[in-house]
Amino acid sequence: xxxxxxxxxxxxxxxxxxxxxxxxxxxxxxxxxxxxxxxxxxxxxxxxxxxxxxxxxxxxxxxxxxxxxxxxxxxxxxxxxxxxxxxxxxxxxxxxxxxxxxxxxxxxxxxxxx
Amino acid sequence: xxxxxxxxxxxxxxxxxxxxxxxxxxxxxxxxxxxxxxxxxxxxxxxxxxxxxxxxxxxxxxxxxxxxxxxxxxxxxxxxxxxxxxxxxxxxxxxxxxxxxxxxxxxxxxxxx
Numbered sequence: 001x002x003x004x005x006x007x008x009x010x011x012x013x014x015x016x017x018x019x020x021x022x023x024x025x026x027x028x029x030x031x032x033x034x035x036x037x038x039x040x041x042x043x044x045x046x047x048x049x050x051x052x053x054x055x056x057x058x059x060x061x062x063x064x065x066x067x068x069x070x071x072x073x074x075x076x077x078x079x080x081x082x083x084x085x086x087x088x089x090x091x092x093x094x095x096x097x098x099x100x101x102x103x104x105x106x107x108x109x110x111x112x113x114x
Numbered sequence: 115x116x117x118x119x120x121x122x123x124x125x126x127x128x129x130x131x132x133x134x135x136x137x138x139x140x141x142x143x144x145x146x147x148x149x150x151x152x153x154x155x156x157x158x159x160x161x162x163x164x165x166x167x168x169x170x171x172x173x174x175x176x177x178x179x180x181x182x183x184x185x186x187x188x189x190x191x192x193x194x195x196x197x198x199x200x201x202x203x204x205x206x207x208x209x210x211x212x213x214x215x216x217x218x219x220x221x222x223x224x225x226x227x
Binding site: 004006031033035040041042043044045048055056091093095100101102103104105106107108110 | 118120146148150155156157158159160163203205207209212213214215216217218219220
């Protein structure tokens with residue numbers, strides 16, 4: 001069991017550029033979540049997939065954000081036209097069918113928008 | 115509207131003593147609660163959880179207590195060890211929905227050797 005992995009771990013970009021992050025959940029976990037964490041705050045829910053279906057999106061997820069999970073395995077989170085306010089740690093978590101309450105988090109992708 | 119609150123941003127405890135971390139919530143629909151531990155530059159690591167049908171859950175040195183009437187939960191670590199130094203987040207879930215977590219803002223625990 002390799003756990004949840006995320007790539008890249010760090011990303012520095014200029015304002016206005018597009019960025020894409022990848023999350024590989026624990027094998028056979030059907031639920032996948034994206035959260036965002038800013039300094040001094042707890043993680044905040046962004047969106048949730050059950051298999052390949054995106055079932056909920058937070059109002060934090062503006063139209064510049066899009067997430068996909070095309071085959072129900074890995075997921076991508078894209079931010080278009082990045083803004084300095086997008087600088088944060090982006091966390092991915094997954095959970096399985098049996099113990100749906102417990103989510104296992106990846107190491108996160110730290111984004112810095114200059 | 116902060117539905118889950120951790121009012122102590124930091125806590126220092128001597129090694130070997132008890133650490134008590136507190137968490138309050140406002141939404142009575144929450145029925146499952148978890149504690150996560152986070153080291154710098156890493157994702158949160160699951161520690162312990164409790165369902166609302168229980169008032170206590172133990173796992174080794176870690177015990178979580180839930181007081182539903184007060185909408186309060188606490189994490190006890192006994193005995194505290196220097197390796198426990200980290201940021202601790204409580205999270206609350208409504209299991210009839212998507213299981214999305216609502217997190218508190220965290221408490222930084224420092225265990226002094």
